[in-house]
Amino acid sequence: MRREHKMPFGATVLEGGGVRFRLWAPGVAEVSLERRTRGTGWTLHAMKSLGEHGWFGCDVAEAAAGDDYRFVLPDGLKVPDPASRHNPDDVHGPSRVVAPAAYEWHDDDWKGRPWREAVVYELHLGTFTPEGSFDAARKKLPELAALGVTAIELMPVADFPGQRGWGYDGVLQFAPEASYGKPEALKAFVDAAHGLGLMVLLDVVYNHFGPEGNYLHAYCPDFFNPAHQTPWGAAINFDGDHSRPVRDFFIHNALYWLEEFRFDGLRMDAVHAIRDDSELHIVREIAAAIRKGPGRERAVHVVLENEHNHVHLLTRDADGDPEAASAQWNDDLHHAAHVHATGEIDGYYLDYASEPRALVGRSLAGGFIYTGQPSVMRDGDPRGEPADSLPPTAFVSFLQNHDQVGNRAFGERIEALAPPHRLRALRGALLLSPHVPMLFMGEEWAATSPFLYFCDFGPELAQAVTDGRRKEFGRFAGFTSEQAQALIPDPNAESTFEASRLNWDERDQPGHRERLHEVRSLLAVRKRRVVPHLPAKPGSGRWQLAGDILFLQWEMVPSQPDGVCWLQIVINLGDTEQFGAAPTGRVFHSWGCRLAAGPSPRLPLLALSPGGGCAALLQLPAFDEDDDSISVFEAP
Missing domain, CATH: 2.60.40 (Immunoglobulin-like)
Structure with missing residues (x-):
């Protein structure tokens, strides 16, 4: 089988030969296309105005897959395609034409898995293996399947600046991060996972673009809505004038990953930071497009991260099926469990400082803790909505994830912070509960490597990020002095990235080996005894x-x-x-x-x-x- 998602923008290889190029650039009067075949120089092609608001296009008969291309603006600025399928020379370099149908899939019979069977394993491609590549991660899939995992969740792979990063600063939403490998390698990863019965979910960021390599402001100011200001500047324009092409861009992006790469679902990052006052929220419109598209043929799931605990995005229909999202990350359970296990009450843990053991019980039984109560960390503003209508499988629950480890100054995992017996009790309850459990890579063997915040920005931005990272911890008791802040690892240093790599040799060492056996046994019991009786009755x-x-x-x-x-x-x-x-x-x-x-x-x-x-x-x-x-x- 060969699969391709058709898009109204970007570069499309035509069936009869040649390539069609399309760009939405309402902020400029004209656009040109530069193209080169490998081994030759650049050729300039005129792009025609298509008579609609800001659309430009051209068909190039001699163009083919493998050609490099970029768009040239009137002031001479040369920019990559925002819908690039591959940017081999990073986010500032030219895009490359890809023939997506060239990859031959081997998962013809794959229909996905029901959400009640999900056991999620979150991983970061760059630090999961020594090589940090799609191919190297693919070779580890049999071990995850044997562990009892049923769903791999990849941290964002949309192309970000530099060679290392968490992925939440991506700027080319359709191009897999080039440092991880070619698009075909990502497809092979998903293909192999399906062969082992594993779902693969992709973390996508639809609330902002990264601060480096985003050229949209230069030719497409309509992509942003200054009426909504965010920590990243003007919000993405989901509800202002000319927002239809913007909404279509992200709807196509969701369908692209699901259809062209055969992902089994999306985890939408920080949807509370999406500013959309439309009658139909963009999350709901994306979910509806998924149901009408790939969701008709196989099981496809949408998972949210949402600080606001918006239950209305998780509601079920009369048959118990999700009307929008399948589940949400349950930060409430994590925070209560963390306070109980470690005794820490700094930062956002302050909301969980009172009776954390009771809050653990409340969250395991009912999902969210905050269902409309005032939040201390939000100056007393209420947070959340009543969740009694939701089954426990609407909550992806965990004892740690990339945020809760990586947002610490030194990236310590919870095993370094809490007594083992407290963690063992919590782990047993979580993995056997009717919630959807999630493990963070290496958690199954109590990995000792930290997971630090790392990035690879250009010189000017790099220093600002380093300074900002260190000042951010000034409100914590242990980092009030500049001397203490200076000890925090530099996010831009390669050593910070290298320190975060998993050490797979630990799995066979005393203590780690026993933990691995414990988790594997618990997941085997879950599969046999709990999953057949899911989902639990709401409320x-x-x-x-x-x-x-x-x-x-x-x-x-x-x-x-x-x-x-x-x-x-x-x-x-x-x-x-x-x-x-x-x-x-x-x-x-x-x-x-x-x-x-x-x-x-x-x-x-x-x-x-x-x-x-x-x-x-x-x-x-x-x-x-x-x-x-x-x-x-x-x-x-």
Whole structure:
């Protein structure tokens, strides 16, 4: 199979030969095209005004895939194609014509996977392997599949300035980052993942462009709306005059990744920073286009990051299917768990400083913690919307991710900050809960490498970013002095990037090897016992904190049409052995748990060790009596 997403802009290889070039440039009176075939010099081609607001185009019969090209503005400025499919010489260099149909796919039978089966693994291409390439990451996919992961989430790959970066400063939305490899290598990565039964999600940034390499202001000011100001300047124009081509640009971008690269979904970065007062919000319009397009043929998912906890973007229809997004990153659970595990209350953790153990229970049971309550970090403004209508699978939950590690001054992972037993209890509850769990690369073996903030900007911007990064931490107690701030790694230094690479040799070392086995075992139990009963009933989550013991319960999909099913998880959040009433049900996972004498033989107690004691049970009308992996707590 050969696949191509048709677009009204950019460079399109024509079936009969030649290439069609299109550019929206309403800010200039004329545009020319420069083209070169490798080994030859540049040839100038006139572009015609197409009679519509700012559109220019030309068909070049002698052009072909592999040619380099760029647009020349009236003042002589030469700019890459904003819809470039490949920019081999970075974001300031020329674009290259790509024939997307040339790649032959091998995943003809792939129909995706239902969202309830998702176990997400977030990774950064540049630091995931020593080589930092699509090809090298592809070779690691069998290990992730064996771990029990079902969905790989790539941090943004849209071309960004320099050779190293997180990807959130991308400026060429259609061009895979050239330092990771050619577009064909990314397609081969997705193709191989599908062969292993893995979904692949792509993190996309539709709320801003990076500060370097964005030439749109020079010829297309209509791309931005000065009526909305953001930390990055004027907002992307989703709702002002002439916003239709802008909205189409991003709708096509979403469809491009899903159709031409066969991604199984998108994670939309910081949608709370998208400024759109239109009647139909751009997130909803993109989701609708996906449902009408690739979503008709296979399972495709949209995941949001949204500080505002907008439940209206996550609502389900009468059949339980998402009307817009499938899920949202659940920062609330992370923040509460982090405060409980580490005791830190700096920065945005301040909102979770009061009773963090109870907040862990509340978030695991119900998803969001902030559902309209005032936020201290937002000067008392309310945050969030009631989430009782959502199933737990609407929440992608985690103990760490790229933001929560990389936004720290020294990029420490949570294992360096919290006692192991607290993390073990939280990890057990998360991976066996009806939420969609997410791991950050290396978390499965307790990687010790930090994940620092790194970038590769030009000299002028580089110093400003370094200074700004260090001053940003001035509000934290440990970084009030310039001397302390100077110790923060320079984001632009190559050593900062190199320090963030995973050390795969750790996986076989004592302590790391045991963690890997623990995570693999938990995910195997999840697949066998939890996933068949998903999604849990919306609003059915219950929690109770008895001392340091957290009891959790959700109503699940029963095995029989008229039956009932309850999932229960019990964990010890304390630092000493705890005793509590033994719940009723069939135990399918336990660690650090035993039955102890209670007030009567009929009322035994459950003793949970301080080393991360955790038990998970199912209440079902019947179980396979020959299943020796099931035990029974004998409480009435």
